[in-house]
Amino acid sequence: MRSWSDLPVGRVVRLDVEADAAALSIDPLPPGAPAILTYRPEPAELLDDARTVAGLVASVLRELDAAALALFPAWLPGAAGIDGPGGAGPRAVRSLALRTASTGEHYGPFLAELAERALAGGGPSAFPPEVRAAGLARVLAGSYGRSTSAVLVHVPDGLGAAAQEVFVAGCEWLAQRAKAGVWLTGAPLDAVDRVPTVRPRPTTGPTGPSWAQAGGGRMGYPAIAGRPHPGSPGELALEAALARCAWASGRAWNQTYLPHPLAAPIRLDLLWERERCVVEIDGPDHRGAAKFAADRERDVLLQLDGYAVLRFLDVQVLTDIETVLRRIAQFLRGRRGTEG
Known part of the structure; x- marks a missing residue:
């Protein structure tokens, strides 16, 4: 069996473990593991989103974006004392974001926009999905002091063959563009045979899950x-x-x-x-x-x-x-x- 730190990032795999057991065993985050978020879409909502790959990707990116905004300022060093969008606040977080990006892997303009939106309480991003996927994955990893991130996705029951194909294709897009792990649990994907199955080694014993949904959405994070x-x-x-x-x-x-x-x-x-x-x-x-x-x-x-x-x-x-x-x-x- 593999530990959580050994599971692949940048690709989609199915985990041979019960969804509840997986969620219980990843908070606190195991040493060396990516920053692990959970995505548990409602079946009816997913059936609507999964009509196209673009629709599914847009739905997941909205949830990742909400998580990143909620976790501010954990991912932006020096921003903890800046309150509200008034005065010099936006200019200050923009400067901090560009400085942070200059010494790391972040894309400066995206990080600066995200910081300004977090300070303002939200709003849409002007960047295309590819930039957002990669940028959000880095930000979420950085929030927990990790170098990579992964999303533990619960596959709901009731997806037909066409919806399963779109669902997996959307997950593959996210894994490749974000260079993040996309790990599936839940209902089987019997119409798609290209997703390998791996078995993690969950932490044994009781844990204290302290997860919540971002902004009332479907993305959970520790x-x-x-x-x-x-x-x-x-x-x-x-x-x-x-x-x-x-x-x-x-x-x-x-x-x-x-x-x-x-x-x-x-x-x-x-x-x-x-x-x-x-x-x-x-x-x-x-x-x-x-x-x-x-x-x-x-x-x-x-x-x-x-x-x-x-x-x-x-x-x-x-x-x-x-x-x-x-x-x-x-x-x-x-x-x-x-x-x-």
């Missing part, structure tokens, strides 16, 4: 250590509330924890290390059997190491933030032995 996930309204809302609370100091978002040397790493949504307090925000995907079981197993490992795990539903964070804050504060003050 969190970046030290920041709430930009695609998680629950994490963003909780951080905005905690930032106003003096008692919340010492928190760290999306940290990786290793229970013991032979265990799989665990991604923690929110951690107070000194107080040994972990806060998890569970979206609807945590109700699934595989993720529910993984959550329970990792909670036990954390508790055995002396950590308390406080779990809240994302809907609770979004609709009753005061109760969430009160419960976290009560626990932290108890651990600190103070009422302050």
Whole structure:
């Protein structure tokens, strides 16, 4: 079996692994692996997009673009302190982008446009699909400190022979133009016989998936250590509330924890290390059997190491933030032995 770091980039392969198991085993990203995103299109939407290769490519590029915009400024060194499109902001990020491109593999004009669009909150790109595919792949890889990127694509049920052919051709276009891995899971492609099958070696044991959809879309991507996930309204809302609370100091978002040397790493949504307090925000995907079981197993490992795990539903964070804050504060003050 191959590890995630050994899977090919620049081509399309089918993975001999269950889609849920694959998603659980790639966050935290394994050492040496590409930056791995997940693409899970809705069958009805895909049937519309897959009428032509160009339509499918346009759909995927929209999702990759949304992910890159949401991850800004992780991929642009020096841009963290620049807020909003007003004043000198656009000129500043454009200058940073051109400087970054001059010392690496990025295409300067594309990176500058992407930075300006991120600062402005979106908008269409003027560049052709070929430039966008290559540029977005580099940006997404750079967001995670990786040299390459890959997309784990879940093939939905119900694709006919013609749609399967268009689907695979679109994936091949993306892999070749972006020089990225396109790894397929899900429904079989029985009408297309040119996609080789490989079997990765998934990480064993529980992990802490901290993925979210970009802008409510179909592209999922892992969190970046030290920041709430930009695609998680629950994490963003909780951080905005905690930032106003003096008692919340010492928190760290999306940290990786290793229970013991032979265990799989665990991604923690929110951690107070000194107080040994972990806060998890569970979206609807945590109700699934595989993720529910993984959550329970990792909670036990954390508790055995002396950590308390406080779990809240994302809907609770979004609709009753005061109760969430009160419960976290009560626990932290108890651990600190103070009422302050």
